[in-house]
Structures are given as structure tokens and as C-alpha cells.
Amino acid sequence: MDMQLPPLALAVIKAIIIFAVILQIVPALVYFERRISAWIQDRIGPNRVGPAGLLQPLADVIKLAFKEDLTPQGADKWIYRLGPFLVYAPAVLAFAVIPVGIDLQVASLGVGVIFLLTVSGFSVYGLAFGGWASNNKYSLLGGLRASAQMISYEVALGLSIIAILMTAQTVDLNEIIRQQWAAGTLGLMQWNLFQQPIAAVIFVVAAFAETNRLPFDLAECEAELVGGFHTEYSGLKFATFFMGEYVAMITMSGLMITLFLGGWSVPWIEIPTKPTVWDISISVAIFSLKLVALLFIFIWTRWTLPRFRYDQLMNIGWKVFIPISLLNLGLTAVAGVLGWKWLIPLP
Amino acid sequence: MANQEDAKEQELERTTSTTEPRQNAKFAVPVAKGLINTLKHIFRNEPNTIHYPEERRTPYPGYRGEHRLKRDELGREKCTACFLCATACPAFCIEIIAEEAPWDDREKRPRLFNIDMMRCIYCGMCEEACPCDAIELTPVYNIPSLTRAEKIYNKEKLLSL
């Protein structure tokens, strides 16, 4: 990119654009979630506000903005207020390192993945704080579950990523994407999804758990805990929690695309060494398409599977995923020493 | 002794734990089936719901909705204020005060006949109990109102329905 803007200004502009775009994706996502759930359940879905109910998210926002913002008696006020932002901020922040187009990201950090893991790990504080500060037993239980669940699955998530990093020999996300590219239809096989299938599966499941989406939404768990950590939240504080969940979903999808699905590349289009604005636009479009597909999977799964029981969740996390991901790590290491990539050798 | 306790604990663990690895592997099949099923619904979407205020469902015969009081052939209320509906009512939502009827062929009629529609559970016991066939449940089901006072139907309202 041969732009003449100073790097700081460029970063700010990119940050604002991407932040704004993510913020706009959330209402769209809410709309699609409502619509897809209606389809799955043989309903009609939003159809009252605007054409085909398209303004429904706007109505939701207006409703949430004008709702009374309650702080329960006996709540720890500051921590109570901090909670939602500690969920929302890390999710947005983590997105900063995800390349949405050819070398296009808010912050091109050398530590890429590590930064992402670190920052997204913060969101557990938001849930735990929110649950604890509400002075409500349901909230507290929700917060506790959230922290236990996220810590457990962060291990599996990390281990599956490490397997990728070991084969990639780098933590630069753009580099990882480039490594996944190979020409022709068979080049698809170069994607880590096929190179590291076990890691991919574990990553997807752990991503669901990390974002507190069904079937892993034990932190919320309406059936048992009223609303879990956000029982006491209303109005815009609740909206912030809500948006945090959706942004985390987008971030996790972005990471999934980057690590396993070839990022902004497709095997049929060669990666230009000197990308023009046109090339970047195409790569952004490719990324967006993959994002939409993954978000659909998130929603689709949510409206299909029931919630896990808490003991099942912990069992799967500790007794299944962590051992398997460790095994996978070992196998990857052996393969690396032997000099061939896992499963499909390089063409 | 300790061994026995251990054995017990293990037994308990074995019987209560439902997530052994083998079962985990098994439940991938139903999960996949479920996902395919929902996917089918997404692409072959035939809503079972209707656009409610615009489209209205026709209730089946025998549907129990809003009450009404019937009139006889002379246009007088059929009700004789016998309180049997109020007695049969499990929700205690019928309030009656009787008075002497001004007609020769009838002794008693309700001066006040209130049904608290918010309390009513629409069970139809009043209709069942009525010896004069004076009260009946109509198929009218869309009966919202803006105030509580509107939901207490008096005799005039019930007769006009």
C-alpha cells in the first residue's frame, strides 16, 4: 500500500473504520439470528418494524436505550458498571490484529495470535465482575460458571492454536494465511482445516465455549439462573454485554478464518505481491463471505443444540478436549521433526 | 472399609457420570442429525404461524372465550341470579347481587352481574352449571384492554355481547 498518510493517522482511520463496521455488523447479526431462528422453528420472524422487519434491531436498540438503567441495592457500583465494558472492550480490541484483507489490519503486531489470546482472555473478568457485583445469587453463579468455563476452554483453544503455530513456524497472522494458499482447487487442501482437522474441531468447540454461545451458554442459562451474570443488568449496560457477545463471535470467527480457512485468500486467486486497492477490496470481500458463513454456523448451531449440563461441559473440556489437543500437539511435533506437514504433504 | 467406600464412590461416579468418552463420540451423530434437520427447515420454510392482527384464526367449535349472557325471546336476561355459576366457578370471578324481578313469570334476576375477566380461567364451569342456559362462553378470544376496570364485565356488557 503506497499511501502517504503517517502510520499513526492510518492506524486511527483503520481502527475507526473497522470499529464502525463491527458495530454495524452486530445489529445485522441480531436481525439474522432472529430470522434464521424463525426459519428453523417454522415461524415468520421479525416482520413488524420496517420492510421485512429490517428495522427490528433499531427498535431493539431504542428500547434498550430508553429502558431504566437499574443498579441493584447492595451492588458494588463501580465493578458493576465496569463489567459490561470488560466484556465488550477485549472483544473489539482482539479484532484489531485480525487481517480482514491483504495485510489489512488495525495493528500489524508481530505477536499477532498471542496478543489476541491475551486480550480475549480478559473478557472473563467482565463476566465474573458482572456476576459478582450484582449482589445476586444467580448472577454470582453465572459469573462463577463463566470463569470456570472460559478458563477450561481457553486451554484447549490455546493448545489447538499452538499446533497451528508449530506447523506455521510463525505468529504473524498474514504469514499464516499466505502459507495456507496454494493454486488450484486442490489448493483448498492446503487450508489448516484439512491440514490440522483435530485442531480445527477443537478450536470450533472451544470458540463456542469462549463466546458463551449455545450449547455452552451456561453462564447465562435462563432455565436455571434467570439470566446468569446479566440477571440484574438492564438498558444500555445489558446492551453492552449483548454486543460484547456478538463482537466476540465475530472476533472468534475472524480468528477461525485466519487460522483454518485461509483468511482473506482463496486458492483460485493468486496473492499479489504488490496489492492494489482493487486486490484489497476483493480480499476483504472474500474474508466477509467466510465470516458470514461462520456466523451462520454459530447461529445455526445455537438454534439446533440444547444446552450442555455443567458437569458435561467440564467433562468434555478437561477429559476430552485437553487430552486430545495435547495428543494432537504431540503428533504435530513428531510430524514437524520428521519434516512433513500433518496429513497432506506440501505440493 | 476404605475400599468399600471407594468402591461405592466409584459406583456412584460410574452411574451418575453420563459423559464418558465413548458416549461423547456417540452423541456426535444426533448432533449432526439435528443440524441437518434444522438446515432443512431453513431452506424449506413453511411457517406454521400467522400474521396475527391481520389474519385471525377461526376457533374450533367449543372454544371457550369471552362470556356472554343470553336473552330470552322477550329480550329479558335469562339469568335468574341463582348463583350456581358463581358457586361452580373455581376462580371465584363471578359476583352477583340478586333482586326481585319486575316480571310476573320470574321471581329473581341479577341486579349486578360482574365477571372479572382477569381472574377467569375460561374453564366453562359456569356454562356447565347454569340451569337456565343463560351464560355461555363465546369463541371470542382477542379481548385485550388498556385498563383493569375494562376487564370487569358488568351485566350490560355481558348482555350486549
Next chain:
Amino acid sequence: MPDIKTPTTRWTLNGQEVENTSGMTILEAASEHGVEIPCFCYHPGLSIAGNCRICMVESNRSPKPVISCSERIADGLEIETESEVAVDARNSVMEFQLINHPLDCPVCDKSGECVLQDHSYSHGPDRSRFIEDKNIRHTKELGPTISIWGNRCIVCTRCTRFCDEISGTSELCIVERGDRSVVDVFPGIPIDNQLAGNTVDICPVGALISHDFKFEARVWNMERKDSICGGCSRGCNIEVETLDGFVKRLMPRENQDVNDWWMCDEGRYGWRHLYSDDRVLEARGPSGPLDSSRSITAFIEILDNSPRVAFLIDPFLTCEELHLVHALAASSSDSLVGGWLPEQGAAAEFPAGFKISADKHPNRNGAEQVFGHQVFGEDASHLQRALDDGSIETIVAFCGGPDPDGPGQEWSAALVKASTRILFSVLEGNWLDGAALVFPATAPLEKEGTWVSEDDRLQRTRSCWKPGETPFPGELVLLQSLQSALGTRSRSLSAAGIFRELSEVCAPFAGHNHSDIGSSGLLLSDRPAGVGAGGGA
């Protein structure tokens, strides 16, 4: 001394050999053994007519079934109440009774406590074979309080026997013959005796209807509570029926020692003043209504600032309330207590022994037991003299009666002479003008406690409803709060608790408590009971 054994008869009831006092009717004897034989015309308080025929049973001494209400037991008699013959006879009688009886239970006020309804349910046919037109008989007013629905009448003659035997006025008679016979009065002579209301109670169907209760409530919706009539010093036992907390009617309750099965119309209909618009429903001072704590503070302030306090009690207060007044009077030195009595009414005695007292108040005897026998006599005149001298500045007066004039002209005039008056009243009246404090008083039917009737019979009266939207504290509660505020009472008690205190200090009540008074009362002295008993056959 050898026991004089009452002669007994051994007979067989439903195949079991049983023993009863000789001379009993089969129906009475069987009921002693728990075998209920249905009946319409039989009433324990009336002579035996034997005209309804529903009580027929099979006997070994007769080829045909006999009526058990008039047939008496005898040695060797074998009676079957549930044999085919008996049941068939009963069912046939029931079918006959229902031939002309209209199916207007839904609008009949008797429905729910109707004997015909009950027996029809247990013995009657489920459909009528009668295809002809039913007889139409008259529906008219028999008197100022009673109407007849002739169609419903089953001609059991309970009401006519009552008028002949109990009230002795004989207004009612059966006119016409056969299926046209019906109860009526002689032309120009309406039924207007003091016991007329009882005919409605004893009517086994809804033929006789009281105007007072007509269409007021369905009987199964009402709650019942045993109490005592406060209308006169007889202390008739009554049952108060309330609907949603409002009194709907009073019914006599059987007590062979006092009122048999009856009560007078004066007591029966004499509760309407409870719902008068003129009720005093909240405490008030000269400047307006006071809540209960402020009214007590004001009361105490007046007591503290008065050198001499007098109390004017009324004979409507219960013994418990009187005890509290007594304790209050005793706690201040140099206090005077007197009592006022309402005007005398007309006394009446009826052929069967039922009496109405001239004393229109329920508890003169109780007050005399608590305060001594002079409280309405010498003490009262003493109090009146003291009031006349002006030596009394503060007086506390009670009026629980239905008279808006309170204690009457004479006493009202005397009370005005005391500068500070604390008055308890049921109804608003002129005598309350200028009072320092006015408290709402509870009327009979609102009081919880005991009364002593003119026969020295201690009986429990119960609170059957609470007046006012926010019920005020009655005298029992208020006087206790007053004592607590004065420091002479550590905890507030129920009426039973206060009675226990009373029984400890007052000799006539010694050794008694609320629970052993029972439903028929307790004689305080050995004086033989003034007779109410002995009515009927």
C-alpha cells in the same frame, strides 16, 4: 340409696338388638344409635303429626310399613330401615312429594338447607313420571315479615303446629283439600307474632320465606358462627350467618336450657343498626379523627390531668371488658363507677315456655358480678348525685346499645355536667356533642367475650364481623392498650386470657374458663334455671 333405673326397652334395629329408654319413638331411638330416618313433619320441638309419611320403616308387628316418628318402641319389636319394603315406601313417598313441587331450587332461598332437596338427593327419583300439569297454589304475603310460596309447600304442618303450640297464636292454618291444600292465614289476620320468624326456619322446604333474607344470599356461601343474641337478657343462643364478612341473618341455635330451638323476631331482625350510616367508626377528638396510638395518648393525658375519674358502664359490655374497666377504675384513686340501664321493653312468655325479657340488654348480671350488686342501683345514683354537684370533671361512658341517644335523656343531661367526657358509642347521637374524646364502641355480634344472662347463665358471645373499612380496636383491645400505656399491663391478651384474669379475682367466675363454657353455657349459681325448657311434646 338404690339407683332408680329408668325402664328400658330391648328391640331390634336393622337386625341388631339395641336398648333404649322406654316410650321413645322409633325415629328418636334409632337416631340415638346413629340411624338417621328421613323426616319432614317431625320436629323435636313440636307435637307429632305423622302426615309426611317419609319416615316409614318396616316393622314385624305390622303388615304394612309404619311411620317411625309416631310409632313407639316396644320389647321384641323388629325394625328394618333399609329393607326393600322400607326403601320402596320412602322412595314412593318422595316421588309423591315431588309431583307438585316446582323445580325452582335455583331461585329458592331455602335451597342448600332444604330438607326436601336433601331427601330428593338421597331417596328421590332422578326423573318425574308425572306428565300432567303441576298444581298452582297461591304465592302471597302472610304477614309483614313472611310470605308463602304455595307451590313449594309439602303440607307438613310444622308451621301451623308451631303457631298453635309454641307461640300460641294460631294464625296459620291449612286451607283447601288434597293436592290443593296449602298454608294460609285467616282473612284479615296476618301472622304477626313475636316468634313468627321461626316458622321460616322450621319449614323443611322454601314455602315460607322471610322478607328480610329474601334473595339476600345463597345459604351455602355463608359462614356460620355461634354467638348469643344481645337483644334482651335471656341470652338466646344464635347462629350468625355472614357473607363476605357481612351479617346476612341470625338463626336460633338449639339450647334446651335457654331458648329450645327458637328466637324472637326482635332479636332475629334487630341487627340492622350495625350497618347504619351513623356508626361511629373511628376515634376522634375535638379537632378531628385520631389514629389509635394518638387517641390512647389523648386518653391518658386526660386521665393524668383529672383528679377524679368516673366511669359509666353499660350492660352491653362483656364480662371481660367490664373487668378491664374495673381494673382501670381501681388503678386511679377515688374513682366512681355507675351503670345505666336501657329502657324496659315488653316482656312476653309463650305457651311452650319461651320467654322474652323486659330487660333489653344482655349482661346486667355480669356487670353486677364484676362490680357488685349496687352498680346499677345505689352506685349509679351516687354517681348521678356526684355529677349533679359538679364534683366530677372527667367521666368515661359506654354505650353499646342500638339507641342513638346513648344512655338516655336523664343520663345524657347528667353527663354534660362533667367538663371532660370520654364517650364510647356505637351510633352517632346528640349526647356525643362536646365530648373530649369519642371512641367507636362494639355492638353485640361484634364483641368477643362472655355475658351472664338473667338466669345467671354464663355464655360466650363471639365477634361475627368487623365494622368499618379498617376495623377499629374494640373496647377489649383499646382498654388493654390503655393499661399497657399506663404501665399496668405487660402484654395484651385475648378475651379468654382476660377471662382467666377475671376468674382469679372475681368469686362467681372462679374456676371457670372459656373452653369449659361450651356451646350451651354454664350456670354460675345454683339458682334453678328460669325455664325455657319444656317446650314441645
